[in-house]
Amino acid sequence: MPSLQPIGAQHPKVRQVQSIQRNSAPNPHRLFIAEGLWAHNLLLEHDIPIDTFFWSPEAAYGDEAHKRAEQLAQRADRAYEISAKTLERISERDRPDGLLSLAPLPRWEPEDIDLPPDALVMVADGMEIPGNLGTLIRTLDACRVDCLILTNRRTRLTHPKVFRASQGMVLTTPTLEFGQPEQAVDWLRRNNFDVFLADTEDARNYRRYRYGGRRTAFVLGAEKYGIPKAWYQPHVKKVFVPMLGRADSLNVSVSAAVLLYEARAQKEQW
Amino acid sequence: MPSLQPIGAQHPKVRQVQSIQRNSAPNPHRLFIAEGLWAHNLLLEHDIPIDTFFWSPEAAYGDEAHKRAEQLAQRADRAYEISAKTLERISERDRPDGLLSLAPLPRWEPEDIDLPPDALVMVADGMEIPGNLGTLIRTLDACRVDCLILTNRRTRLTHPKVFRASQGMVLTTPTLEFGQPEQAVDWLRRNNFDVFLADTEDARNYRRYRYGGRRTAFVLGAEKYGIPKAWYQPHVKKVFVPMLGRADSLNVSVSAAVLLYEARAQKEQW
Numbered sequence: 001m002p003s004l005q006p007i008g009a010q011h012p013k014v015r016q017v018q019s020i021q022r023n024s025a026p027n028p029h030r031l032f033i034a035e036g037l038w039a040h041n042l043l044l045e046h047d048i049p050i051d052t053f054f055w056s057p058e059a060a061y062g063d064e065a066h067k068r069a070e071q072l073a074q075r076a077d078r079a080y081e082i083s084a085k086t087l088e089r090i091s092e093r094d095r096p097d098g099l100l101s102l103a104p105l106p107r108w109e110p111e112d113i114d115l116p117p118d119a120l121v122m123v124a125d126g127m128e129i130p131g132n133l134g135t136l137i138r139t140l141d142a143c144r145v146d147c148l149i150l151t152n153r154r155t156r157l158t159h160p161k162v163f164r165a166s167q168g169m170v171l172t173t174p175t176l177e178f179g180q181p182e183q184a185v186d187w188l189r190r191n192n193f194d195v196f197l198a199d200t201e202d203a204r205n206y207r208r209y210r211y212g213g214r215r216t217a218f219v220l221g222a223e224k225y226g227i228p229k230a231w232y233q234p235h236v237k238k239v240f241v242p243m244l245g246r247a248d249s250l251n252v253s254v255s256a257a258v259l260l261y262e263a264r265a266q267k268e269q270w
Numbered sequence: 271m272p273s274l275q276p277i278g279a280q281h282p283k284v285r286q287v288q289s290i291q292r293n294s295a296p297n298p299h300r301l302f303i304a305e306g307l308w309a310h311n312l313l314l315e316h317d318i319p320i321d322t323f324f325w326s327p328e329a330a331y332g333d334e335a336h337k338r339a340e341q342l343a344q345r346a347d348r349a350y351e352i353s354a355k356t357l358e359r360i361s362e363r364d365r366p367d368g369l370l371s372l373a374p375l376p377r378w379e380p381e382d383i384d385l386p387p388d389a390l391v392m393v394a395d396g397m398e399i400p401g402n403l404g405t406l407i408r409t410l411d412a413c414r415v416d417c418l419i420l421t422n423r424r425t426r427l428t429h430p431k432v433f434r435a436s437q438g439m440v441l442t443t444p445t446l447e448f449g450q451p452e453q454a455v456d457w458l459r460r461n462n463f464d465v466f467l468a469d470t471e472d473a474r475n476y477r478r479y480r481y482g483g484r485r486t487a488f489v490l491g492a493e494k495y496g497i498p499k500a501w502y503q504p505h506v507k508k509v510f511v512p513m514l515g516r517a518d519s520l521n522v523s524v525s526a527a528v529l530l531y532e533a534r535a536q537k538e539q540w
Contacts, residue, residue: 140515143515144514167519169516172515173515208540241412241531243412244413245410245412245413245439245443247437251405253524254408254409254524264514270477
């Protein structure tokens with residue numbers, strides 16, 4: 001491995017990592033922080049460009065880290081060596097393993113999404129807790145949802161917890177962002193989706209609808225903020241997942257899984 | 271409200287709260303820590319006995335806290351007044367609201383569980399992450415599962431995250447613990463359950479089984495430890511939830527929700 005330029009804790013790129021962690025500065029390139037062997041294997045596997053690679057040989061354990069470091073240093077736009085002490089300042093892990101990168105989160109535009117005739121899409125409004133968003137993305141991956149649409153997003157996709165809770169699937173699950181719900185309503189209408197709004201009033205049990213052979217979108221609102229008015233349209237159907245117990249709500253990923261698996265099962269005729 | 275005995279940070283009951291938080295001493299009465307108005311409303315609603323109630327009027331905001339404090343002080347075996355400073359030492363909240371209690375988690379025995387002819391039961395082996403166990407319990411509540419069976423448990427039910435993530439449903443969801451999986455296998459056999467083991471090899475899609483009109487138990491193993499051998503019995507059927515994406519596993523609550531809602535839907539003929 002060719003030697004890398006050593007830098008210290010005051011270097012602008014080290015400070016950039018900290019500002020992204022604290023979300024204290026604009027992040028126009030949607031850089032996120034990948035830490036450790038597992039995350040870096042994902043970057044390589046999914047061919048994600050790397051803005052900056054930080055390598056701390058004194059913190060590394062195991063041969064695989066050294067092998068990956070070489071590949072990552074080659075691949076990255078910039079690669080630096082840092083001390084274990086500097087790594088500890090920018091790491092959120094208990095036992096950092098020498099590898100840390102800044103990489104841009106892939107960005108999808110509406111025209112990038114290839115929609116099959118029986119497409120399956122999830123819309124989530126007002127997502128606020130990064131761990132919940134991550135778990136939702138992991139669930140969407142399992143159901144091979146064609147895309148996730150976010151409206152009124154209140155957490156950033158670059159949050160480290162989104163990456164971790166999604167098991168890195170935030171890198172591969174196509175995600176569209178519409179600032180206003182109206183834009184999502186329009187996009188779904190133009191693309192001939194049947195739209196099902198998860199709501200409790202005047203709604204039908206999710207098993208009572210037919211989802212096979214056509215495009216299906218489910219819309220989940222945030223408990224805290226309710227469902228934006230734009231979704232209450234005559235062509236939007238209302239659906240509910242029965243809650244038979246004492247609690248009055250389901251975790252968003254759990255609701256999503258129940259709805260999406262029903263639709264997927266009908267589409268695939270399981 | 272009658273005045274309560276003021277106690278300080280060195281009082282044995284205050285120290286007991288800390289030892290339960292740190293899990294640093296035996297806890298034979300399965301005491302858990304309830305914090306704040308929401309949790310205390312649940313204690314009252316579900317008629318949970320209260321071992322010790324700590325009340326810090328200087329930390330309280332709002333009339334409801336004062337009203338509840340009176341009820342709680344009456345109900346508790348012991349009630350003490352503590353300073354806001356002492357409360358802060360034993361609170362895990364950012365902004366404690368004056369109410370904190372030690373209460374025993376309800377305990378169920380196998381003979382307490384009233385099993386209907388179409389009972390639905392979830393078995394979880396090797397649960398390790400308290401937040402996951404809590405979310406699982408919230409999901410079981412929503413599906414009105416008759417009981418949760420835990421084997422090889424690696425986190426305690428009294429962990430504050432179990433309480434929070436379950437939205438308090440750990441107080442009302444019947445839970446049986448069997449140290450050894452063999453005991454759970456026996457109990458299910460004696461009670462005429464169809465047992466479905468979530469596994470990927472030689473398994474059938476979860477939609478291909480019939481769950482209506484009979485007793486159903488699903489068994490989920492921990493990713494990390496695999497499924498104990500005791501479950502591989504001729505009468506145990508294997509079931510899988512298809513994962514169509516790039517990640518190789520589903521969150522345990524998500525798998526549980528997909529399986530349980532399918533079974534519930536068939537039982538209820540949704």
